[in-house]
Amino acid sequence: MLAxxxxxxxxxxxxxxIEIEVNSASGLPAIVIxxxxxxxxxxxxxxxxxxxxxxxxxxPRGRTTINLAPADVRKEGPAFDLPIxxxxxxxxxxxxxxxxxxxxxxGELALDGSVRPIKGALSxxxxxxxxxxxxxxxxxxxxxxxxxxEGIDVFGVETLSQTVAFLKGDSNISATPxxxxxxxxxxxxxxxxxxxxxxxxxxxxxxAIEVAVxxxxxxxxxxxxxxxxxxxxxxxxxxxxxxxxxxAIETTKIHSSCGLLANKQPAFVASRPFRAPHHTISDAGLLxxxxxxxxxxxxxxxxxxxxLDELPEFRRSTLEVLxxxxxxxxxxxxxxxxxxxxxxxxxxxxxxxxxxxxxYGDRQHACRCSITQVQRYRQRISGPLLDxxxxxxxxxxxxxxxxxxxxxxxxxxxxRSRVESARNKQRDRLGDGARTNARMRPREIRQHCxxxxxxxxxxxxxxxxLHLSARAYDRILKVARTIADLEYELKIAPHHLQEAISYRxxxxxxxx
Numbered sequence: 001m002l003a004x005x006x007x008x009x010x011x012x013x014x015x016x017x018i019e020i021e022v023n024s025a026s027g028l029p030a031i032v033i034x035x036x037x038x039x040x041x042x043x044x045x046x047x048x049x050x051x052x053x054x055x056x057x058x059x060p061r062g063r064t065t066i067n068l069a070p071a072d073v074r075k076e077g078p079a080f081d082l083p084i085x086x087x088x089x090x091x092x093x094x095x096x097x098x099x100x101x102x103x104x105x106x107g108e109l110a111l112d113g114s115v116r117p118i119k120g121a122l123s124x125x126x127x128x129x130x131x132x133x134x135x136x137x138x139x140x141x142x143x144x145x146x147x148x149x150e151g152i153d154v155f156g157v158e159t160l161s162q163t164v165a166f167l168k169g170d171s172n173i174s175a176t177p178x179x180x181x182x183x184x185x186x187x188x189x190x191x192x193x194x195x196x197x198x199x200x201x202x203x204x205x206x207x208a209i210e211v212a213v214x215x216x217x218x219x220x221x222x223x224x225x226x227x228x229x230x231x232x233x234x235x236x237x238x239x240x241x242x243x244x245x246x247x248a249i250e251t252t253k254i255h256s257s258c259g260l261l262a263n264k265q266p267a268f269v270a271s272r273p274f275r276a277p278h279h280t281i282s283d284a285g286l287l288x289x290x291x292x293x294x295x296x297x298x299x300x301x302x303x304x305x306x307x308l309d310e311l312p313e314f315r316r317s318t319l320e321v322l323x324x325x326x327x328x329x330x331x332x333x334x335x336x337x338x339x340x341x342x343x344x345x346x347x348x349x350x351x352x353x354x355x356x357x358x359x360y361g362d363r364q365h366a367c368r369c370s371i372t373q374v375q376r377y378r379q380r381i382s383g384p385l386l387d388x389x390x391x392x393x394x395x396x397x398x399x400x401x402x403x404x405x406x407x408x409x410x411x412x413x414x415x416r417s418r419v420e421s422a423r424n425k426q427r428d429r430l431g432d433g434a435r436t437n438a439r440m441r442p443r444e445i446r447q448h449c450x451x452x453x454x455x456x457x458x459x460x461x462x463x464x465x466l467h468l469s470a471r472a473y474d475r476i477l478k479v480a481r482t483i484a485d486l487e488y489e490l491k492i493a494p495h496h497l498q499e500a501i502s503y504r505x506x507x508x509x510x511x512x
Contacts, residue, residue, distance in 0.1 A: 015127030
């Protein structure tokens with residue numbers, strides 16, 4: 001007897017439907033799994049048969065062949081346990097399951113027949129809807145995550161026996177309600193845990209951060225230890241605009257495929273991600289990779305912030321892999337298993353000390369580093385990577401009077417309102433082609449960043465004096481456009497250019 005079950009596997013962060021065919025025939029008792037399964041799928045034979053026995057169900061005792069199609073795609077993970085078990089039960093004449101082929105099913109089985117959560121439930125739900133499946137059967141722990149997808153019914157199950165009873169029509173399971181909009185609104189209304197009101201002084205740094213977030217520009221902060229670089233960076237998500245439903249689903253899909261939403265309530269990433277990997281991270285950990293490509297930190301920071309503290313402490317080869325995602329907003333990884341492209345549209349925020357001891361140029365502390373040590377330390381950051389940082393910011397040490405007598409900083413909610421206004425202008429101007437000024441293409445730069453005669457002469461002088469590259473020229477125009485948006489100006493004025501040029505001073509000073 002032949003039974004067919006539909007499931008899905010992950011390819012990167014996307015789901016791919018897999019057809020599982022279970023055929024029982026006469027012969028010596030054996031279960032053979034074909035279709036390029038990995039070790040976890042091959043081991044499912046023992047988990048599945050034990051779970052069926054402990055659930056008081058029957059399965060064919062002859063030679064059983066399980067085919068996972070398409071056969072040229074590698075199948076990974078324990079998510080095929082539940083569909084394989086249902087295929088075995090459905091292939092037995094004693095328990096036919098006529099509605100089996102109308103569902104997409106995924107779940108890991110314990111030996112007692114209970115269903116355990118899996119990775120990538122949101123991607124599986126999207127793949128099932130794309131293939132026109134009527135409903136989705138998943139572990140209860142993943143049901144709310146999959147219910148973010150509208151247009152398909154999601155049923156959470158707890159045990160194998162409960163699932164079989166539901167498919168036979170002997171029991172009823174309520175579909176999980178779709179509540180993505182409600183979750184997004186509830187999370188968006190929460191007050192940020194980190195607020196710029198906690199930061200004393202550093203007014204120039206706050207202004208630069210506001211400009212960077214408004215236009216989606218990359219930011220580099222240089223300053224001595226304890227000046228507040230990390231404190232400022234951690235509060236950047238609090239002034240970023242709330243995510244749209246599309247952005248939230250994109251971000252949730254990436255985190256789900258990496259297993260970061262397991263047993264997390266709500267299973268929904270509705271706030272901007274903030275990723276701060278340690279400087280010992282590998283190239284594959286930052287960019288993504290392994291034998292079967294999976295997302296790295298640059299993709300986990302999609303629609304949010306990637307913070308690299310102590311930038312020169314990262315391996316230079318690791319930093320160089322950031323060039324493509326900073327330019328394209330995506331990252332492409334090629335391995336023997338295939339080539340995959342992951343989203344990686346994030347704001348890069350980096351912080352570094354001026355020297356190994358951290359006090360080079362500080363008036364209150366003596367630097368213990370030699371000139372050679374300082375040069376070697378700074379040369380760990382390549383010129384091309386520095387060129388891709390739109391805003392260079394010097395963060396000086398905070399004085400005692402600023403910490404004790406200074407007024408509280410401006411609240412994040414007030415800064416966010418200005419950022420949202422600037423983002424709305426960019427969205428109206430650029431449409432869907434580029435969501436922020438930082439993503440403007442050359443044609444859009446020529447169209448929206450036209451300069452008056454005075455501004456053109458000012459920029460020409462800056463290019464010659466600072467020896468800036470063509471890339472720096474474009475980035476100055478983009479930053480100036482953002483500054484103009486913050487001031488509700490239709491055209492870029494000379495003072496907008498002056499501020500944008502002032503954010504490129506490290507092109508010259510960092511290497512002295």
